[in-house]
Amino acid sequence: MTEQRSQRTPAGSPGERPSSREPVAEGPISEQTADEADRPEKGGGGLASGASGPVRPGDRIFRYLTTGAGVFVVALIGLIGVFLVVQAIPALNANQVSFLFSREWSTGDTGDLRFGILDLLLVTVATSLVALVIAMPVSLGIALFLTQYAPRSLARPFAYVIDLLAAVPSIIFGLWGLLVLAPTMEPFSVWLNETFSWIPIFAIGNIAPNIRGSIFTAGVVLAVMLLPIITSLTREVFERTPTPQVEGALALGATRWEVIRMTVLPFGKAGYVGASMLGLGRALGETIALTVILLIPSGGFDGSIFDGGATFASKIASDASEFNDPTSAGAYIAAGLVLFVLTFVVNFFARAVIGDKKGDR
Amino acid sequence: MKIMRHVGTAGIAVGAAAVLVACGTDPEAVDTSGRQAGAAAAPSAAAQVECGGKSPLSAEGSSAQKTAMDIFVQQYGRKCSGQRLNYNASGSGAGVKQFNNGQVDFAGSDSPLSADKGEVEAAKQRCAGAEAWNLPLVVGPIALAYNIAGVDNLTLDAEVTAKIFSGGIKNWNDPAVKAVKGNESVNLPDRPIQVVFRSDESGTTDNFQKYLSAAAKDVWTQGDGKAFKGGVGNGADKSNGVVETVKGADGAITYVESSFAKDGVKTAKLDSGSGGVELTPENVAKSLDSAAFKSEGSNDLALDLDAIYGSNIPRAYPLLLATYEIVCSKYSDPEVAKAVKGFLTVAATDGQQPLAEKGFVPIPQGLQEKVLASAKAIA
Numbered sequence: 001m002t003e004q005r006s007q008r009t010p011a012g013s014p015g016e017r018p019s020s021r022e023p024v025a026e027g028p029i030s031e032q033t034a035d036e037a038d039r040p041e042k043g044g045g046g047l048a049s050g051a052s053g054p055v056r057p058g059d060r061i062f063r064y065l066t067t068g069a070g071v072f073v074v075a076l077i078g079l080i081g082v083f084l085v086v087q088a089i090p091a092l093n094a095n096q097v098s099f100l101f102s103r104e105w106s107t108g109d110t111g112d113l114r115f116g117i118l119d120l121l122l123v124t125v126a127t128s129l130v131a132l133v134i135a136m137p138v139s140l141g142i143a144l145f146l147t148q149y150a151p152r153s154l155a156r157p158f159a160y161v162i163d164l165l166a167a168v169p170s171i172i173f174g175l176w177g178l179l180v181l182a183p184t185m186e187p188f189s190v191w192l193n194e195t196f197s198w199i200p201i202f203a204i205g206n207i208a209p210n211i212r213g214s215i216f217t218a219g220v221v222l223a224v225m226l227l228p229i230i231t232s233l234t235r236e237v238f239e240r241t242p243t244p245q246v247e248g249a250l251a252l253g254a255t256r257w258e259v260i261r262m263t264v265l266p267f268g269k270a271g272y273v274g275a276s277m278l279g280l281g282r283a284l285g286e287t288i289a290l291t292v293i294l295l296i297p298s299g300g301f302d303g304s305i306f307d308g309g310a311t312f313a314s315k316i317a318s319d320a321s322e323f324n325d326p327t328s329a330g331a332y333i334a335a336g337l338v339l340f341v342l343t344f345v346v347n348f349f350a351r352a353v354i355g356d357k358k359g360d361r
Numbered sequence: 362m363k364i365m366r367h368v369g370t371a372g373i374a375v376g377a378a379a380v381l382v383a384c385g386t387d388p389e390a391v392d393t394s395g396r397q398a399g400a401a402a403a404p405s406a407a408a409q410v411e412c413g414g415k416s417p418l419s420a421e422g423s424s425a426q427k428t429a430m431d432i433f434v435q436q437y438g439r440k441c442s443g444q445r446l447n448y449n450a451s452g453s454g455a456g457v458k459q460f461n462n463g464q465v466d467f468a469g470s471d472s473p474l475s476a477d478k479g480e481v482e483a484a485k486q487r488c489a490g491a492e493a494w495n496l497p498l499v500v501g502p503i504a505l506a507y508n509i510a511g512v513d514n515l516t517l518d519a520e521v522t523a524k525i526f527s528g529g530i531k532n533w534n535d536p537a538v539k540a541v542k543g544n545e546s547v548n549l550p551d552r553p554i555q556v557v558f559r560s561d562e563s564g565t566t567d568n569f570q571k572y573l574s575a576a577a578k579d580v581w582t583q584g585d586g587k588a589f590k591g592g593v594g595n596g597a598d599k600s601n602g603v604v605e606t607v608k609g610a611d612g613a614i615t616y617v618e619s620s621f622a623k624d625g626v627k628t629a630k631l632d633s634g635s636g637g638v639e640l641t642p643e644n645v646a647k648s649l650d651s652a653a654f655k656s657e658g659s660n661d662l663a664l665d666l667d668a669i670y671g672s673n674i675p676r677a678y679p680l681l682l683a684t685y686e687i688v689c690s691k692y693s694d695p696e697v698a699k700a701v702k703g704f705l706t707v708a709a710t711d712g713q714q715p716l717a718e719k720g721f722v723p724i725p726q727g728l729q730e731k732v733l734a735s736a737k738a739i740a
Contacts, residue, residue: 108562108588179605209555210595210613295596296597297596298596318598322454322562
């Protein structure tokens, strides 16, 4: 058991990589690992040392290094925030329309800047939600399959393949979405659109009759990009379900599904939600794949997933090559600032949700 | 295929001329146009170049020129061994700014220096009181690319184009489309028109809107600019994006640099009043042949595009995008001047023919002579 565990840890580490980029959401995962370290069967005495005895120079240096790393990342994020605010202020002052509630975006004439982020915000949230709605159940299924159903010999290579998805550059996903997925998916999109168009979110889009460059297509591509993130973290958590609990459930005569329902899912719920929020963070900030796929309608977003539009990141990316004026660039930076805040808020709520769950356990 | 054939003959000319003209030290540029009797409008393929001067040169600007600039640099290195140039495709605006700040030796730009924005004045200061010249070296036609199942041969005029791109005409079976000369026998279907435009800011959009403003001023009143102002249709990212979108949508139309308009989309003929004109290098060159300059008689060769856009010369395709190299007429460092002269000479001669393969149009002989004269006048 011990050996299997220590072997599996490196397999999971690629999946944990995103968490170091997004330190706000790191909490649940590292806490799970901490729980693990407390349990005697983990062994590996090296980690547990340092509790008592004289402090050696090596310990002190290591401590400073880790503290430094922690401070560095907080300072970095703080400085990014300051940079965004400082750059955005002149543009916000020159803005002629409401920044939060306008749908206009015209930054060509610095004397008459008109930009509002309402559409960008709605489209960003809409694409991310579509992606999450698709990616969350699929990831859950993959993670359960890998940890509970798949034979050991299959689970490892399978997990590697899933992690490989995370290594595909997002422009490749974008081109694949534009050239392969969108045409293939078109009949299904049309069917979905026509059959359920009485439901507002499936209504005829503002890029109609085109349906390929819609939020729906973008969301599906985004979902594929989220799979490795959510799956590998969730798998890590599920694997750590305490064996006594599983064995206890089996001893009570539970079937495989009942074991999952009674032990694995309650144990891993917080980690799963955390992983999904991490994925959401990725989805909100995804840039180039969406720039390539999404069509920009002449009208505004009106609530259908068959609408087109631009997200914060895709808008900035598509216009970045023509930034030649600090004030109009400031408009985009102000939009970036809103994305920054949005991601922060999402993570804040995610942590709150996870915190509640942990209380129940 | 047409372009390739054109290149074939020209390629032979380049080869022949290159053999005849060794990399000379003769300071006087020899006019080789006499050897080009076969291709009337084509520019002469090679000239003698005075190599040397600063190396590497630095230039910055238009990303539309990037491909052309790569070719120029390649030819420059071949002609003048050891001479190099670094081009940073950071965008026209950035290029002009860097040039005016004296950071780079010359700029590449989609539009000539603007007096309104104070660029002309700033450039004069940068060039120590001498004026800066705009030299058109890279010309690319803009295609009206469409995808209508069953329609292989569509002719549009400026007015109908303007109406389509501003929402005035919404269906392909609109009588106004049918009424364009050349469409009488075309079976235009009852299908909504899907306009596709560039969602990113682009010189192509700017020139397309300038064309509509000049050629259909009654219909297109939105003006120009790098962002599309038609108010209809869907935007897609970059040239590749608009073409892919058109390919995937029956009834779609877009404007795009002609090198992208192939495989799955068709290119409309453009009627400027004397019949539909196909987009071919010859027809574009014909438009350029008659080009007027903003300041006639000077060495500043900023094209009067409005005159080209508004012209109705038979068999001339007017919808084009001209990009410029912006240089000082006098450099404070003679080494820089020497290298810039050498580079421009190569770009205007050996550099032009290979452009045709990349969807640009080699500048016609008349314009080429003027560019060479300007390059020679740089001190």
